[in-house]
Amino acid sequence: MSPDQFNIRHLAAMAAVVExxxxxLAARSVNLTQPAVTQGIAKLxxxxxxxxxxxxPGGMAPTEAAGRLxxxxxxxxxxIGSSRVTAAQIRAFVALARAGSYAAA
Incomplete structure (x- = not known):
């Protein structure tokens, strides 16, 4: 799967767990349930x-990869400035910016 297919909320949850x-605690800060955060990290x-x-047993410790990501x-x-934007919306915005018009995008 290409990088533009990553779920932005999953990425935010992963960063919140590291932080x-x-x-x-991360689930509360990104407004997801604990199982949703765990599943999102597994998908990532x-x-x-x-x-x-x-x-x-005491929780999840970030690997070097998580520390860098x-x-x-x-x-x-x-x-991005919003926690609600989706990867599809970002792809559409980039297509619009590159093409210069809605019709061309």
């Missing part, structure tokens, strides 16, 4: 083909 150090890991967290996700989310 907060807890799935339940499948898409990337590598683990983002080490599952431990989280700041990039946070920067992208700041640039």
């Amino acid at each position: 907060q150090g807890s799935v339940s 890991e499948a898409q990337l083909g590598l683990p983002l967290f080490e599952r431990q 989280a700041p990039r996700v946070e920067a992208a989310l700041r640039l």
Whole structure:
């Protein structure tokens, strides 16, 4: 799957887990349920083909990959400026910007 197919809310949840150090705290901060955050992270890991967290009895510890990805996700989310935008909307916006008109996009 290409990078433009990533779910933005899943990326935000992953970054929140890294920042907060807890799935339940991260879930509250991104307005998702704890199972949704866990499933979203599992989907991201499948898409990337590598683990983002080490599952431990006391919780999830970020891997080096998560530590490198989280700041990039946070920067992208700041640039996007909305937690509700979808990847499809971003693709449409980029197509419009590149083409110069709705008809051409």
